[in-house]
Amino acid sequence: LHAVVGRHPGAAVRRDDIALVPLTDRRKDLSPMSKPRILVARNIFPEVVERLSQHFEVESNPQDVVWTPAELAQKLADKDGALTTGSQRVDAALLAAAPRLRIVANMAVGYNNFDVDAMTAAGVQGTNTPDVLTETTADFGFALLMATARRMAESEHYLRAGQWTKWSYDLFAGTEVHGSTLGILGMGRIGQGIAKRGAHGFGMNVVYHNRSRLTPELEAECKARYVSKEELLRTADHLVLVLPYTPASHHAIGAAEIAQMKPTANLINIARGGIVDDAALAQALKDRRIAAAGLDVFEGEPAVHPELLTVPNVVLTPHIASATVPTRLAMANLAADNLVAFFEGRGPLTPVNTPAGKRA
Numbered sequence: 391l392h393a394v395v396g397r398h399p400g401a402a403v404r405r406d407d408i409a410l411v412p413l414t415d416r417r418k419d420l421s422p423m424s425k426p427r428i429l430v431a432r433n434i435f436p437e438v439v440e441r442l443s444q445h446f447e448v449e450s451n452p453q454d455v456v457w458t459p460a461e462l463a464q465k466l467a468d469k470d471g472a473l474t475t476g477s478q479r480v481d482a483a484l485l486a487a488a489p490r491l492r493i494v495a496n497m498a499v500g501y502n503n504f505d506v507d508a509m510t511a512a513g514v515q516g517t518n519t520p521d522v523l524t525e526t527t528a529d530f531g532f533a534l535l536m537a538t539a540r541r542m543a544e545s546e547h548y549l550r551a552g553q554w555t556k557w558s559y560d561l562f563a564g565t566e567v568h569g570s571t572l573g574i575l576g577m578g579r580i581g582q583g584i585a586k587r588g589a590h591g592f593g594m595n596v597v598y599h600n601r602s603r604l605t606p607e608l609e610a611e612c613k614a615r616y617v618s619k620e621e622l623l624r625t626a627d628h629l630v631l632v633l634p635y636t637p638a639s640h641h642a643i644g645a646a647e648i649a650q651m652k653p654t655a656n657l658i659n660i661a662r663g664g665i666v667d668d669a670a671l672a673q674a675l676k677d678r679r680i681a682a683a684g685l686d687v688f689e690g691e692p693a694v695h696p697e698l699l700t701v702p703n704v705v706l707t708p709h710i711a712s713a714t715v716p717t718r719l720a721m722a723n724l725a726a727d728n729l730v731a732f733f734e735g736r737g738p739l740t741p742v743n744t745p746a747g748k749r750a
C-alpha cells in the first residue's frame with residue numbers, strides 16, 4: 391500500500407488513499423511483491439517443481455539438458471536462487487555472471503561442485519542435503535561390497551552370454567564377507583552406517599581412518615577401531631571409500647596405496663570420482679594386484695576410464711548410491727525447503743557456508 395499511495399512505511403492507510411488510485415493501476419500495484427526467481431537446473435520430481443512454483447517464479451529444465459557453464463551463466467543472469475545437482479559447477483566466473491544470485495541449493499550431500507570460498511566471498515549461500523540419504527547410501531555401499539566380493543556382475547554376464555554349461559567347485563569363487571575385515575576411509579554418517587551393517591549384520595571386524603576420530607560412544611555403536619591410513623590399507627579385506635572429495639583427497643587411492651593392499655582385497659568407491667586414480671586402479675585390476683573393485687563414481691563421469699570397461703573384476707554402477715525413489719524425493723524436497731526457508735528469512739536449513747555479507 392505504501393507503494394500505492396506514496397506514504398511512509400508504518401503510516402495508517404485510509405480508505406480514501408486507496409480510492410485515489412484508478413482501479414486498474416491499483417490492481418497492478420496491489421499485486422503481491424514479485425516472487426524471487428529460481429532456476430531448477432536439472433529435471434527433478436514435478437511435484438517439487440510445483441511446490442517451488444507456489445513460492446517462486448521458476449524456470450525448470452524438464453528436458454533435462456545438461457547446460458554448459460556458459461548456458462548456465464546465461465540462465466542465472468536474472469535469478470535470485472538455484473537448485474542444482476552435482477553436475478553444475480558453481481565458481482567465481484558463474485557468480486560474476488549472476489549478480490542477483492543469493493543461494494544455491496545442491497540436491498546432494500556432496501558439494502564439491504561448489505567453490506565454497508568463492509560463494510562465501512560473493513555473499514552467496516550454499517546448502518546441501520545431508521541425513522536424508524544416509525541409510526539408503528549405506529545400504530548401497532554394502533550392496534556394492536557384496537556384489538564385488540561375490541562376483542555378481544561378472545557371473546551374471548557369463549550366464550547371460552550362454553557360457554554356463556556346468557557347475558564347478560571354483561566357479562566364480564569370491565572373497566568372504568562375514569567375519570572379514572571391513573576398512574572404511576571417511577567415517578561420517580554414511581561411513582558409520584556401513585560400519586554398523588558390517589559389524590552387527592555380518593560379524594565383520596571394522597577398522598576406520600578419518601580426519602578426526604569418533605567419540606568412544608560412536609566407536610562403540612559402530613564397533614569400529616580407529617587405525618592409521620597405512621594400517622587400514624594393509625589390513626582391510628574390503629576397503630570402502632566414503633570421504634568427501636577435496637583437493638586433499640584427490641587420488642587418495644593411487645598406485646602406491648593399492649600396492650599396500652592385500653592381493654585378495656576389494657576396493658569400493660561410493661564417494662566421488664577423483665578420490666581414486668582410475669587409471670592406476672584399472673591397471674591394478676588387470677594385473678590382479680587386488681581381487682576386485684566396485685565403483686559407483688568415476689573421474690570425469692559420466693565418462694568412464696576405457697580400461698575399466700574391459701576388466702572383468704570390477705562392478706560398475708552409474709552414481710546411484712542414493713537412488714531410491716523416497717530418498718531422491720526427500721533430497722529434492724530438502725533442497726526446495728532450503729530455498730523456501732532462505733527467502734522467507736528463516737535461514738537455510740542445511741547450510742554449507744556462512745557468507746561474509748549479503749548480496750543486494
Ligand code: DGY
Pocket residue numbers: 476497498499500501523712
Ligand atoms: C550425493 O548426494 O552427494 C550423491 O553422490 C548424489 O549426487
